[in-house]
Every structure is written in structure tokens, then in C-alpha cells.
Amino acid sequence: MANPGFFERQAHARRNTGLLIFLFLTAVALITLAVCLVGYLVTRSQSSALPFHHWLLSSHGLTTSIAVVLLIGIGSLVRWVDLAGGGSRVAKMVGARLIEPDTSDPEERKLRNIVEEMAIASGVSVPELYVMESETSINAFVAGYTPGEAVMVVTHGALTHLSRDELQGVVAHEFSHILNGDMRINVRLIALLAGILMLGQIGHFMIRAGFYSGGRSRNRDGRAQAAMGLIGLALLIIGYVGVFFGRLIQAAVSRQREMLADASSVQFTRNPEGIGGALFKIGIKSGYLDTTSHASDMNHMCFSESARMKFSSLLASHPPVNERINAIQPGMLARLRSRLRDTEPDQNLRQSGQAQPAARAGLSDLVNHLAEPSPLRRRGSSSPIRSSFADNSPIETTKLSSRVGTVNPQSEAFAVHLLNQLPATFRSLLYTRAGAIQLCYGLLIYDLSQTTQRERLQLVGPHPLLRVQQDLLDKLLPALAKLGEDARFPVLELAMPALRKLDPEEREALLANIQRLVAADNRVSLFELALTTFLDRHLSADAEQVVPVKYRNYRQVLPAIRRLLSLFARAGSGSPEGADKLYRDAMAGFGTGSEESRAEKVSMRELRETLEVLNRLSPLLKPAIIDACGYCVTHDGRVEVREYELMRLVADQLDCPMPPL
Amino acid sequence: MGTTVIGLIVVAVVVIYLVVIYNNLVSLRNQFKNGFAQIDVQLQRRHDLIPNLVEATKGYLKHEKSTLTQVMEARNNAVSAQKDAAKDPGDGTKIQRLGSAENLLTKALANFYAVSENYPELKANETVQQLMEELSSTENRVAFSRQAYNDGVMSYNIFREKFPNNIVAGLFAFKETAQLQLESPEARQAPKVSF
Numbered sequence: 001m002a003n004p005g006f007f008e009r010q011a012h013a014r015r016n017t018g019l020l021i022f023l024f025l026t027a028v029a030l031i032t033l034a035v036c037l038v039g040y041l042v043t044r045s046q047s048s049a050l051p052f053h054h055w056l057l058s059s060h061g062l063t064t065s066i067a068v069v070l071l072i073g074i075g076s077l078v079r080w081v082d083l084a085g086g087g088s089r090v091a092k093m094v095g096a097r098l099i100e101p102d103t104s105d106p107e108e109r110k111l112r113n114i115v116e117e118m119a120i121a122s123g124v125s126v127p128e129l130y131v132m133e134s135e136t137s138i139n140a141f142v143a144g145y146t147p148g149e150a151v152m153v154v155t156h157g158a159l160t161h162l163s164r165d166e167l168q169g170v171v172a173h174e175f176s177h178i179l180n181g182d183m184r185i186n187v188r189l190i191a192l193l194a195g196i197l198m199l200g201q202i203g204h205f206m207i208r209a210g211f212y213s214g215g216r217s218r219n220r221d222g223r224a225q226a227a228m229g230l231i232g233l234a235l236l237i238i239g240y241v242g243v244f245f246g247r248l249i250q251a252a253v254s255r256q257r258e259m260l261a262d263a264s265s266v267q268f269t270r271n272p273e274g275i276g277g278a279l280f281k282i283g284i285k286s287g288y289l290d291t292t293s294h295a296s297d298m299n300h301m302c303f304s305e306s307a308r309m310k311f312s313s314l315l316a317s318h319p320p321v322n323e324r325i326n327a328i329q330p331g332m333l334a335r336l337r338s339r340l341r342d343t344e345p346d347q348n349l350r351q352s353g354q355a356q357p358a359a360r361a362g363l364s365d366l367v368n369h370l371a372e373p374s375p376l377r378r379r380g381s382s383s384p385i386r387s388s389f390a391d392n393s394p395i396e397t398t399k400l401s402s403r404v405g406t407v408n409p410q411s412e413a414f415a416v417h418l419l420n421q422l423p424a425t426f427r428s429l430l431y432t433r434a435g436a437i438q439l440c441y442g443l444l445i446y447d448l449s450q451t452t453q454r455e456r457l458q459l460v461g462p463h464p465l466l467r468v469q470q471d472l473l474d475k476l477l478p479a480l481a482k483l484g485e486d487a488r489f490p491v492l493e494l495a496m497p498a499l500r501k502l503d504p505e506e507r508e509a510l511l512a513n514i515q516r517l518v519a520a521d522n523r524v525s526l527f528e529l530a531l532t533t534f535l536d537r538h539l540s541a542d543a544e545q546v547v548p549v550k551y552r553n554y555r556q557v558l559p560a561i562r563r564l565l566s567l568f569a570r571a572g573s574g575s576p577e578g579a580d581k582l583y584r585d586a587m588a589g590f591g592t593g594s595e596e597s598r599a600e601k602v603s604m605r606e607l608r609e610t611l612e613v614l615n616r617l618s619p620l621l622k623p624a625i626i627d628a629c630g631y632c633v634t635h636d637g638r639v640e641v642r643e644y645e646l647m648r649l650v651a652d653q654l655d656c657p658m659p660p661l
Numbered sequence: 662m663g664t665t666v667i668g669l670i671v672v673a674v675v676v677i678y679l680v681v682i683y684n685n686l687v688s689l690r691n692q693f694k695n696g697f698a699q700i701d702v703q704l705q706r707r708h709d710l711i712p713n714l715v716e717a718t719k720g721y722l723k724h725e726k727s728t729l730t731q732v733m734e735a736r737n738n739a740v741s742a743q744k745d746a747a748k749d750p751g752d753g754t755k756i757q758r759l760g761s762a763e764n765l766l767t768k769a770l771a772n773f774y775a776v777s778e779n780y781p782e783l784k785a786n787e788t789v790q791q792l793m794e795e796l797s798s799t800e801n802r803v804a805f806s807r808q809a810y811n812d813g814v815m816s817y818n819i820f821r822e823k824f825p826n827n828i829v830a831g832l833f834a835f836k837e838t839a840q841l842q843l844e845s846p847e848a849r850q851a852p853k854v855s856f
Binding site for chain 2: 106110113114116117118121122123
């Protein structure tokens with residue numbers, strides 16, 4: 001539909017045409033002069049020493065000038081005729097594939113729907129759609145002479161990386177180009193530039209011809225060869241100069257129009273976030289068409305810069321991305337950046353700051369993450385931390401006890417990897433008391449449905465510090481869901497320093513709240529057990545006191561050992577028979593063996609008591625217990641998360657800091 | 662002799678100018694009328710898609726019969742309201758009735774989406790996914806066609822009321838037209854699928 005200002009914009013576009021023609025003629029004149037100058041210098045020695053302007057008017061000068069103008073003219077004409085077939089010729093030029101109107105591919109269908117919606121909103125008929133399949137960057141353009149037979153080309157990267165709203169913003173931007181008559185100018189410009197660029201190509205050809213023919217025959221006049229080579233070189237240089245002017249023309253004509261098109265896009269979609277988000281992603285991923293040969297020819301037509309260029313600030317035909325986002329809506333850039341920090345793993349952000357080609361794979365993952373809002377993932381699904389467990393294919397059979405209190409490079413790498421996977425805001429929240437408290441609640445409820453979460457949170461009473469703070473929880477829960485269960489304990493440990501800052505009353509109240517949350521579903525999962533025991537251990541009143549050694553031999557604590565190993569044997573094997581065998585093997589180390597029978601169930605209270613008792617063993621006796629537990633857990637060569645958490649819990653309770661397995 | 666020629670030229674220029682204004686008025690008016698017809702087309706499309714959606718999800722939503730019947734009833738209601746309004750588009754009350762019927766349908770659909778959230782196999786089904794995309798696209802199209810109509814009305818009114826144009830408009834009876842306010846602003850958004 002016609003917008004207010006529609007007529008003004010048409011007038012604006014017409015002024016641009018005038019400017020374009022003027023610039024083009026100037027460029028042609030300058031180039032002609034330059035070529036004549038070269039010709040003059042080359043032939044000066046042969047003829048008498050004529051001043052330049054006389055030479056121009058002589059037959060030599062005129063011939064050269066006419067030749068140059070003709071060359072440019074022919075080059076432009078050829079491309080003009082080539083593109084006269086309409087927008088589809090441009091689409092073929094870049095090797096795009098037609099999208100059928102009744103396509104069944106869901107992404108193409110989505111694009112088709114978006115385009116049809118925009119056609120309704122703008123009152124323009126639906127253009128033919130093409131997709132550039134080999135391009136993974138985000139870009140798009142329209143081509144054609146009249147709105148009735150326009151063509152829209154979109155890169156494959158745009159289809160996969162942009163959300164529906166963002167894709168709609170880009171499409172609306174292109175529609176505004178159709179509406180404002182920009183298309184015709186753009187296509188003509190490609191033709192005009194082709195003529196100028198042809199000079200450079202001829203120069204290139206002449207240089208090569210000069211070298212090759214020189215090598216083959218000796219009969220040629222050496223000087224003529226050199227002359228040809230020189231002329232070729234000169235033409236090449238002039239060609240580059242011509243390209244420079246061509247880029248200037250593109251830039252002058254198109255920058256203002258791009259801002260106008262952005263504004264029109266917002267007007268059509270009534271949604272600044274759409275096109276803003278698309279520009280933001282392009283800022284991260286770039287719109288460079290790396291696999292298209294004529295990318296630089298069409299730079300002015302595309303949604304964003306399509307070819308890398310030197311002097312890009314001068315010659316860019318689009319305003320910088322940040323400027324465009326600010327023009328659409330001030331403040332949106334900061335919002336988009338903060339949203340990125342809230343959700344993306346830290347290392348991806350740091351990589352994007354450098355934007356190296358080697359990190360490109362990480363960047364496309366980043367943009368892919370941005371593309372789909374990640375749904376709440378179920379427990380046990382893929383998490384970035386899991387790989388570090390899965391990779392340990394041969395579990396070290398060296399005693400676990402020997403690793404107590406040590407740090408090795410693998411653990412360090414694991415730790416670094418973990419820290420990098422946490423979103424920046426998440427990490428900084430963990431270091432605050434409020435954030436750490438919310439984390440404890442969050443760990444207990446993150447994988448429940450929304451309604452259940454709300455129910456559980458009601459159990460937490462009001463308290464200035466310990467009450468539920470939903471805004472912090474909203475930042476923590478998605479990250480927890482994404483990190484998965486492997487990161488639960490490490491993250492909790494990260495929060496411990498902040499939790500230790502609570503005073504005794506607050507600690508008690510926190511433990512009470514946690515207890516309430518755990519008891520809500522009348523079941524205690526292993527993780528809940530581990531969590532409560534862990535927190536109890538570190539936050540209870542006697543947490544900081546030294547535990548006196550009470551037991552100096554195993555006989556005194558045998559019942560406790562039995563209970564513990566029963567639990568571990570059950571956790572470490574899949575079947576009751578397997579558990580029995582495991583149990584007997586483990587107990588063998590403590591002098592008993594074949595007559596042992598495994599306890600079937602170990603309650604939470606019993607476990608806690610067991611661990612308290614075992615903690616009072618003499619330090620020299622503890623390693624054997626840890627080894628026995630470790631044996632149960634690693635005998636099948638794999639460490640499940642459950643097993644790991646149990647192991648970690650025991651080691652923690654026995655005051656034996658243990659590195660990750 | 663010279664003055665007559667100049668006078669004739671001036672008159673000719675003025676006449677041409679007035680003709681241009683008249684033609685622009687005509688073209689703007691036809692544009693928004695076309696916009697109105699578009700809305701009808703998109704509403705029709707929406708009504709046609711819904712039975713397909715209900716059919717495709719019936720198997721999964723055996724226990725949600727009430728939601729499905731609610732959707733179908735709202736849809737039938739909207740269809741009859743649309744047919745009614747198409748017979749006599751100038752009637753304000755009929756347009757109102759159409760507006761509220763479409764509103765009810767939007768609410769029923771929102772309820773349907775909320776319920777289908779609890780059935781992940783439903784959302785994984787490819788046919789259902791396609792239908793949902795088509796439906797959400799249709800919601801957008803209805804909204805955009807209304808938006809386009811309103812934009813067209815606005816351009817027409819602005820042009821009509823500007824200074825020299827209003828004289829021509831008055832001469833040839835180009836009336837003012839009102840924009841369509843069918844639904845509340847929140848209803849403009851396609852029903853969001855995720856909560």
C-alpha cells in the first residue's frame with residue numbers, strides 16, 4: 001500500500017538516477033583521459049614531442065579515446081542485454097535455485113508464507129523466490145525492472161539462521177526496495193559497472209598475452225612486446241581505479257536508500273525487533289557471499305555487504321550494522337547484546353569478539369543457538385559438559401585414592417571447559433548470596449514443568465534474603481536446563497563461597513527450605529540426597545570444626561562400611577546379582593567376604609549417619625574405603641552421572657577432595 | 662495576442678494539475694477498496710484451515726474433546742458472520758459482529774495451542790507442524806491485510822484533506838473513510854505457540 005511519503009520517496013529515487021548518470025559519465029571521462037595519458041606516454045618517443053592536449057586532439061588521441069569509450073560501452077551493453085531478461089537473469093548470474101510456489105520443504109514453505117504475508121502488507125505482488133544454496137552467510141536481494149516481475153533471492157544461511165520474525169524483517173526490507181523503484185537503478189548499475197570493470201580485464205589479458213608470446217617466438221619485435229605488456233599493466237591499473245570509482249558510485253547511491261528501506265521494513269511489519277535481530281546476527285556472522293563469483297557486482301543490492309573490500313568504511317554501500325540498528329530503535333543494540341550474554345556460553349562470546357575464520361564453526365553454532373529458542377530440555381539429554389565424561393573411554397584403573405588431593409591437567413581442562421560453558425551472567429550471579437540461594441532452589445526444580453515449579457516454590461517462606469526471587473530464577477533456570485545434570489555439582493560448588501557468607505540463622509533457614517522442597521514429592525532422589533548432605537556438611541553449625549578421630553580400625557565401623565558399600569554396589573551395577581557380586585568383591589578388602597549379604601535399602605538418614613561415622617576414621621584408613629567405592633563405580637568402565645555424584649558426595653563427606661573422574 | 666497565449670497556457674496547466682489530482686484520488690480509493698477485499702480472502706483462508714487442523718489432531722487429543730468442539734463452534738460462528746457481512750459490507754453492526762466472532766475464534770485457538778503443549782508427540786507430527794505454520798501464517802496475513810487496508814485508508818484521507826486536493830475531492834464527492842478497528846491490539850499477534 002502507498003505510505004505517506006510514497007511520492008517523496010519516488011522523487012528521491014529519481015534524483016538518485018540523475019546522480020548515478022552524472023557519476024557514471026564522470027568516471028568514463030576520467031578513465032578515458034587516463035588511458036589517453038598512457039597512450040601518450042608510450043608513443044611519445046615515436047612521434048614528435050607534442051604537448052598532451054594537442055596529442056589528444058590528434059588522430060592517435062581521438063582513436064584511443066573512442067576506443068576506450070567504445071570498450072566501456074560494449075561491456076556495459078553486453079551485460080545490459082544479458083540482464084534485460086529481467087530479474088531472473090540476475091538470479092541465474094549468482095547461481096540461485098528457484099523455489100516452486102507449491103514447495104513442500106518446510107523451510108521454503110515458511111519463506112514462501114512470509115513473502116506472501118509481506119506482499120499483502122505492502123500491496124506489491126508476490127515475487128519469484130530463489131535461494132542461494134551454497135551460501136551459509138545471511139543475505140538477500142531483489143532484482144527486476146518492474147514490481148510485477150520482481151525476483152527475490154535469499155541465501156541458505158538466512159533460511160537456517162534467522163527466526164521467523166527476523167526473516168520477515170529482511171523480506172519487508174527487500175519489498176520496500178521494490179516499492180521505491182530502487183530495483184531498476186540497481187540492475188542498470190550492475191551493467192554500467194561491468195563496462196568499467198572490463199577495462200581491467202582487458203589489461204589483464206594483454207599482460208598475459210605479452211608474456212606468453214614472448215616466450216614462444218623470437219621473431220616479434222621485443223619493444224612491441226614490452227609496449228603491449230606495459231599497456232596491459234596500465235590498463236589493469238586503470239581498471240582497478242575504475243573499480244574504485246564504481247564502488248564509490250555504488251556507495252553514494254545506496255547508503256541512504258538502505259536506511260530508508262530499514263525504516264520501511266519496520267513500517268510494514270510493525271516489529272522493529274525482527275529486522276534488528278537479523279542485523280545483529282549479520283553483525284556476528286557477516287553477510288559475505290564467499291562462494292558467489294559476482295558478489296562484489298551486486299554489493300549495493302544486497303541486504304548487507306556481500307564482498308569484503310579494502311577501505312570498507314569509504315566504499316561500503318551499506319551503513320555499518322550498529323548504526324542501522326540504532327536508527328531502527330535506540331537501545332535495541334544494548335538489549336540484544338545483553339540477551340546474548342544471558343544465554344550463550346562464555347567462550348562463544350569471546351570467540352566472536354575476535355571473529356577469526358578458524359572460529360567460524362563456533363560462530364555458526366552461536367547463531368544457530370540464537371535462531372531457535374532452546375526449549376526446556378529433559379534430564380539426560382545432550383549437554384555440553386557430558387562430552388568430557390563420555391570421552392574418558394578407558395577409565396584409569398589406578399586407585400582413586402591416589403588421586404585424592406591432586407590436580408592433573410585433565411581435571412584442569414575439564415574445569416576450564418565447564419567455566420567457559422557457563423553464560424556470563426549466570427556465573428556472576430553465583431558469586432552473590434542472593435544468586436547462590438536461588439541456585440539451590442533452582443537445582444531442585446529446574447527439570448519440572450512450570451506449574452509444578454510454581455507449586456514447589458510456594459513452600460519457600462517469605463524472608464528478605466531467602467525468599468524466592470523470580471527474576472534471578474528466570475535467569476538461572478534456562479541455563480541449568482541447558483547445561484544438564486553433569487554440571488549440577490560443579491555449579492553448586494562454585495556457589496559455596498557465597499553461601500558461606502550467610503550467618504548461622506540464615507543457613508538454618510536455607511537448609512529448612514531445601515528440606516521442604518525435597519520433601520514435597522515424598523521421594524528423595526539421589527541428587528536430592530547428595531545436595532542436602534552436601535549443604536548440611538558445609539553449612540551446618542559445626543561445619544568448620546575439626547572432626548576428632550574416633551575409630552582406629554575397621555572392625556569398629558564395619559556396619560557403616562557394609563551399608564555404604566551396599567549402596568555403592570547397587571548403584572554401580574544394573575542387576576541385583578551383579579550388585580551382590582560387586583558387594584562381595586568390595587567387602588573382601590576389609591577382611592570379610594563370602595558370607596556377607598548386601599543390605600537391600602539404605603535410607604537417607606542411615607546414609608548420613610554412616611558417613612558421619614566414617615568421617616571419624618583415622619585418615620590412614622579412609623583411602624581403602626574410597627577405593628572400594630571407586631571400584632564399584634568404575635568396574636564396568638563407565639561412570640554414570642549418578643555414580644559420579646555419589647562418589648563425590650562420599651569423598652566430600654570424608655574430607656577427601658577428589659578431582660573429576 | 663501574447664497575453665492570450667500565456668493565459669491559455671496557464672489555464673491548460675491548471676486543468677492538467679487538477680486532472681492529476683483527480684486521478685490520484687481515484688487510484689488511492691481503489692487501493693484501499695482492494696485492501697478490504699483482501700481481508701475477506703484471508704479470513705476465508707483461516708476458516709478453511711481450521712477443520713484440517715482439528716482433523717489432524719483429533720487422534721492425539723482424544724481426551725480434549727471440549728477444546729476441539731469449542732474451536733469448531735467458534736469457527737462455524739465466524740463463517741456465518743463473514744457470509745453475513747459480505748452481503749452488506751457497508752453495515753456497521755455486521756462488521757462488528759464479524760469482529761467479535763473472529764475474536765472468539767482467536768481465543769479458542771489460543772486455548773487449543775495451550776492444550777496441545779502437553780502432547781509432545783502431537784507437536785512432533787510433521788503434518789501438524791505444517792498446519793500450525795500455515796495457520797500462524799494465516800493469522801499474520803489477516804493482520805497484515807487489515808494493516809494494509811488501514812494504511813491505504815490513511816493515505817487516501819491524508820491526500821484527500823490536503824489543501825488543493827480537498828477542493829477537487831469536494832467537487833467530485835470523494836468521501837472520508839473510516840479505518841477498521843475489528844479487534845483489540847493484543848489480538849493482532851498470532852497466537853503464540855510456546856509459553
